[in-house]
Amino acid sequence: MATADVVTMDKIVSLSKRRGFIFPSSEIYGGIGSSYDYGHYGVLLKNNVKAEWWRSLLRERDDVVALDSAIIQHPRTWEASGHIAGFTDPLVDCRTCKRRYRADKLEDGQCGEKPSKPPGEGPNCDLTEARNFNLMFQTTVGPVQDEGSTVFLRPETAQGIFLNFKHYLQFARKKPPFGIAQVGKSFRNEITPGNFVFRMREFEQMEMEFFVPPAEADKWYDFWKQARFDWYVKLGIRPDHLRLRPHDADELSHYSSATSDVEYLYPIGWQELEGIANRGDFDLRQHAEYSRQNLEYVDTASGERYLPYVIEPAAGADRATLAFLCDAYDEDEIEGETRTVLRLHPALAPVKAAVLPLVKKDGQPEVAREIVAALRERLQVEYDEGGAIGRRYRRQDEIGTPWSITVDHQSLDDRTVTVRDRDSLQQDRVAIDALADELERRLRAPWRSPKGSYGP
């Protein structure tokens, strides 16, 4: 059972801006709707999220390989995939205010001239009939001026994988079951983006297509549902803030025989974090037909040939980053003051260790600098000598730095420092020479959020 938590979306947005994790894009020009830039700590955090995703697939397994396909692909791709015909929302335009609304969600809209009313109920509203509006961004490429030069920004990274499936059978010497994984930007011209980085028009995906013999599809679907759920838990999301929700029959996409969402309890409620779908052979069959190429896998030993089925775990890098931020956000009280602290898994923390001289004299800054130089070979570290030590600890707590290393008077005598733990607040004395190994040991140790699980 989930319990009340201190986190709200407002607090996340405010911390993100204050500490430069994430902030509105193009803000000096008034912004551009629902578009966000990642600042210093946001880049480090999101890079860590992506690196852990890669690690779980490429490093820890033998059956997954990587791809980075272009954002602009051949336009036939989107005919074959069904996006040109079917990736649409029904929209109406208002002839008065020139705004566009989702015809199926008029009640959620705001009249362009009278925002207190939904479109169609404003005094001057003049709505057109609904028509289908494709969500793909369209542009024109290259030197030839004909219809062949109209191209689309990909609305998902998945299709680039299907286009290259055959290559991987050849040069990667792969046979099913195996997966092809990709991280990259996708674009959807959403009419109603919102909720911070939860739904943006430009967003980053982490998708894998796992190709299997048809008879093994159910087994692998179950496997990946659980594996992806477990990935979030291992990286510190509390299990009671996660659930697997199978789609009802009427929710399923045309290509899928089964889909489950990993949902996270965001401050806005339970929402999709990742979808795991059994896409069958829909995509390979479509591309085989449109390209007139045989995309079957042929087992040279048995002579068996088949179009593999595909299990797809499709995650959002921005949604995952947001979930990790929300789940890590905490407030507690230290010495009578409220402390904001991000209890991030150390592997995700933007900065692993801060090195702080207790005072800005007596040789302490020099020793601290020496420690920074030794540690940075292996870890992202930060040096901070400005202000009271308590205030410096708070700054690091707020960005989720798991360990703060303080150089004090004793350090100059015996070459030891204190290592303060962000969560337990315990301070251990560690020899400077043993510091790097000790921090790497702590980094690799299993970790569980001290916020505790409120599980059933």
Next chain:
Amino acid sequence: MATADVVTMDKIVSLSKRRGFIFPSSEIYGGIGSSYDYGHYGVLLKNNVKAEWWRSLLRERDDVVALDSAIIQHPRTWEASGHIAGFTDPLVDCRTCKRRYRADKLEDGQCGEKPSKPPGEGPNCDLTEARNFNLMFQTTVGPVQDEGSTVFLRPETAQGIFLNFKHYLQFARKKPPFGIAQVGKSFRNEITPGNFVFRMREFEQMEMEFFVPPAEADKWYDFWKQARFDWYVKLGIRPDHLRLRPHDADELSHYSSATSDVEYLYPIGWQELEGIANRGDFDLRQHAEYSRQNLEYVDTASGERYLPYVIEPAAGADRATLAFLCDAYDEDEIEGETRTVLRLHPALAPVKAAVLPLVKKDGQPEVAREIVAALRERLQVEYDEGGAIGRRYRRQDEIGTPWSITVDHQSLDDRTVTVRDRDSLQQDRVAIDALADELERRLRAPWRSPKGSYGP
């Protein structure tokens, strides 16, 4: 003096496709001009290139912070930057074949109907007057149908940095000199892309804007020229394949008072790998004017206020990856057979170690699997049990794996394995328990290409 080398662009293209580093995009639909996808080893290699770039700036320095800004920014950005007015090529259209050509490079073009002749000299050529064609991709965003909804795919990542400069003064507590670094895709609707991944319409940049007090601009310009040159050398490019070429006065961009290119001796000749420019205060001044915001830095201690000057090292991730591939490519003879080997710096190598049981029996595969499980916590490793050992070594040589670890009969007795070095071909016996530390030690050791320098 550069000497003849075995590498040609054809060999690089061929190896890249054969081993799945890089191959033409959307190939099952006949491709899309000058667009490429990165396969498994290509992703690993390019990710390592980007990681080393980040490492050199974020980890090893205290004065650089990260940004990841949106590809689609407010359109005023490109008015202020000068791209809408000036980022153009003069083009002519042929009314007969509907092709478009660069008016200033007609002699390099091919007539659409008679490719042996340049445009204008084919029998049916009917060329229009030249007009300026903007190289930015254009698309339409969001629900409002007016001119404000036309947006552009960024042609460079740099402007996203200038837009956010003020944020960094605040939340990153930074003051000049400091840099903001960014990695990401940019898009240019080039009329004449080509030379593999050297010039693509969709490409990835690694750019930093380093903000400095105006009086220090020359000093920092010199510093970054050398630092960026040295980065390539440190990662194994032979110094005689690199040069710094200052732009002549008539080559300089309107915003720059000085620019130098780091050029690499590609198989197609000396070409720009990276540009280092002194942009002065051009960009901040423009954005201050267009946004009506004060972008000056104010020193709270001295009261001094100024628009910082900017030193920009702007590298291409694709060009750098291509340069590392070209410089690493080698052929030598082993036991009477020609071997293709990528002599990549170990830090860049897609796979750090291959683990190979000498025979597929006698418990050797099990020991090899155990080694893989222990190593993959720290390194990208690959297991291969298929085929003769010599052939497996060649496969690893071709993708640049620095160390091949062979499990043999002796391994079962004394828990040691052989570690074969890709370049020296030397085989050392190492205890299995010491393997991870030994490989990490080798990874961190300074490295120099065994192809040697042919320097002046």
